[in-house]
Amino acid sequence: GAGVSQSPSNKVTEKGKDVELRCDPISGHTALYWYRQRLGQGLEFLIYFQGNSAPDKSGLPSDRFSAERTGESVSTLTIQRTQQEDSAVYLCASSLGPGGGWTDTQYFGPGTRLTVL
Amino acid sequence: TQLLEQSPQFLSIQEGENLTVYCNSSSVFSSLQWYRQEPGEGPVLLVTVVTGGEVKKLKRLTFQFGDARKDSSLHITAAQPGDTGLYLCAGGAGRRALTFGSGTRLQVQP
Numbered sequence: 001g002a003g004v005s006q007s008p009s010n011k012v013t014e015k016g017k018d019v020e021l022r023c024d025p026i027s028g029h030t031a032l033y034w035y036r037q038r039l040g041q042g043l044e045f046l047i048y049f050q051g052n053s054a055p056d057k058s059g060l061p062s063d064r065f066s067a068e069r070t071g072e073s074v075s076t077l078t079i080q081r082t083q084q085e086d087s088a089v090y091l092c093a094s095s096l097g098p099g100g101g102w103t104d105t106q107y108f109g110p111g112t113r114l115t116v117l
Numbered sequence: 118t119q120l121l122e123q124s125p126q127f128l129s130i131q132e133g134e135n136l137t138v139y140c141n142s143s144s145v146f147s148s149l150q151w152y153r154q155e156p157g158e159g160p161v162l163l164v165t166v167v168t169g170g171e172v173k174k175l176k177r178l179t180f181q182f183g184d185a186r187k188d189s190s191l192h193i194t195a196a197q198p199g200d201t202g203l204y205l206c207a208g209g210a211g212r213r214a215l216t217f218g219s220g221t222r223l224q225v226q227p
Contacts, residue, residue, distance in 0.1 A: 004159070033214075040222070042123075042205055043160070045214035059214060091159050106215075108159025 004109035021077045025094030033093045082116045121218035129224040138191045138221045146208035149189045154203040
């Protein structure tokens with residue numbers, strides 16, 4: 001595709017419900033990243049997928065957060081039993097990888113704004 | 118834990134003025150990236166610097182990586198309203214995840 005796409009663009013949910021966020025990376029990009037951005041803040045790394053390697057989950061804040069990626073395509077970020085502090089914009093990015101590591105240019109999607117009431 | 122501090126946090130200037138944004142850390146990074154983010158969109162990469170002391174210019178934007186690779190600056194000459202946005206620096210170190218600063222929100226008034 002032309003760029004990274006994310007859905008939904010906005011999600012309002014009630015505390016305790018599960019939510020699933022979707023990311024479609026740029027075709028051919030082997031690396032995919034999820035970040036969280038709280039209002040007025042920088043980006044907080046969550047998880048990183050590179051090809052068929054085991055994902056780097058070191059940024060996931062709790063076991064309520066999980067993510068999957070099918071091959072080198074779509075990824076879903078799942079938040080179980082949402083809490084109000086989960087409210088943020090969740091950004092997905094992809095890059096060509098491998099080899100360039102974190103100096104690869106990351107192309108970001110527009111994000112999903114999650115509001116937990 | 119590696120931290121990147123950006124200053125100032127917020128900057129409001131008039132069109133035509135110059136400005137500098139700073140990104141500082143006590144840690145050494147192998148690379149430093151600068152992004153600009155507009156409301157409702159994801160960040161867009163502006164530049165990557167990898168060599169201590171490196172200076173890169175992108176039209177009216179000048180980026181510098183400190184000699185010790187612990188700090189960086191972004192200088193904008195003759196700012197324009199189109200420069201308005203959130204500027205984020207991000208440090209890379211090996212295979213670890215990028216560390217993002219908290220950002221500098223720039224408002225350029227016409």
